[in-house]
Amino acid sequence: MPTAICLHRPELTTALANGDRKLDDLTAPCPRAFAAGTTIVAQGAEHGFVYRLRTGWVGRVRQLPDGRAQYLMVFLPGDLFAIKSAFVAAHPDAVVALSDATVERLEQRRLREAFESDPEVALRCTWQIVEEERRLHNWVVSLGQGSAEERIAHLLIEFSARLGATAGTAQALEYPFPLTQDQLGNVLGLTSVHVNRVLRRLREEGLVSIRNRVVSIHDPEALERIAEPLRDATVQNAGDALAAG
């Protein structure tokens, strides 16, 4: 590990983007395609790879013995996943494709070497790990304290911001959304029935609608007002760097 790395700092965004670009050299030549619903990394699997999501959505999900399920993370294009497996033992949860997805594979060994020799690669990897923890913290707050409406508003805004960052715009007011309401419920800790009702209310009030697997945010201010209590205080613009990449 190089020296101290400071994340969430505007001046680091170019270094971040550089690091991301350098990962290109480490990826296996041919990205792999996965159909929606298929498993990308099996539960408890030990594999020699780290992945970068190129297109589509994937999620880490825990299946409870009695049939309940809970998503632990949703990855969007540009995200690295199974990144910690390069440094530590494998995760006990599966990673599945939420939509059709294409994925680049990076050999753990080569990534580790690059991590040690190139500070920008190290920055890119560390950013992912820290970002993931930030999301987990927000997720805990959302599940622990948020109402259904707050959780949904918060999530839709988060996706909007993350997709916007990758696309280079500030925020995506319209974006494809591959999750079924059932999966959305398993992200939010709600039943699909209740998700549906809340979405209907938000739609009828003209805040946001999901039609044909596309989210349309009609009233961003009002939506943000609902999600406001769940917003964290972190500076959020570091991810923007990956836009240029």
Add this chain to the structure above:
Amino acid sequence: MPTAICLHRPELTTALANGDRKLDDLTAPCPRAFAAGTTIVAQGAEHGFVYRLRTGWVGRVRQLPDGRAQYLMVFLPGDLFAIKSAFVAAHPDAVVALSDATVERLEQRRLREAFESDPEVALRCTWQIVEEERRLHNWVVSLGQGSAEERIAHLLIEFSARLGATAGTAQALEYPFPLTQDQLGNVLGLTSVHVNRVLRRLREEGLVSIRNRVVSIHDPEALERIAEPLRDATVQNAGDALAAG
């Protein structure tokens, strides 16, 4: 970062304990005492230290603008906290003392140096980071899918196991528990009133009781049966190594 580090492996426990012992040389001479309720690391503070909890309980907590609060992590003696601040920017959440606590401080710079030069120190630090993520994942599952009863049972068992590991026994069936029911509610995403009712039921059914700030598990099997759906599949014995230390 040395080479790949495999966690949760029995054969690594001695190395883990060694790493922990080596941290002694890095701690400032005089541990600091904090009274219950005081802030150890302020929100957004940039400080030059990592901490190791010697005695007492501390927690990372997020305060929402409207008064709600959610704990993101509870640290028990032996845990390192603010560990990521050695490598990345500071966290946006405060760390507060849940009971009277004594805390050792480690200079970030010296810790980083040790991290790079000593694989056992690196292992100890990495273990903490990964363990923290494991807890966060479990926490998300617990909040998203667990009933109040399941969450409480799961949490009391987790503390039991963690304290047992530190004490060198398999599990602590009786342990001091400094949290108020209000704080417990903010850990579990429940109101203190409801925590109280569920605890009453568990007490009346002879499963577990909390009296005088002491948890007594009377029927471990029954309690585990309740928490069972929330248990993760991870091998849990890596932490045992820290017992000997």
Add this chain to the structure above:
DNA sequence: CGGTTGATTGAGGCTGCTCAAAAGGTGTGG
């Protein structure tokens, strides 16, 4: 002893769940 903090209990209400059924969409095979 008054004051404060935390535990406990009650009554009542709302959010979100369960069960169930119908409607819309999509792909497949005849």
Add this chain to the structure above:
DNA sequence: CCACACCTTTTGAGCAGCCTCAATCAACCG
């Protein structure tokens, strides 16, 4: 091109878990 199966969304009715508000009780402390 239709018919069918399957998946997802939508809607209804009823219920329960958890919350709110509020009051009482217990413990501790100056």
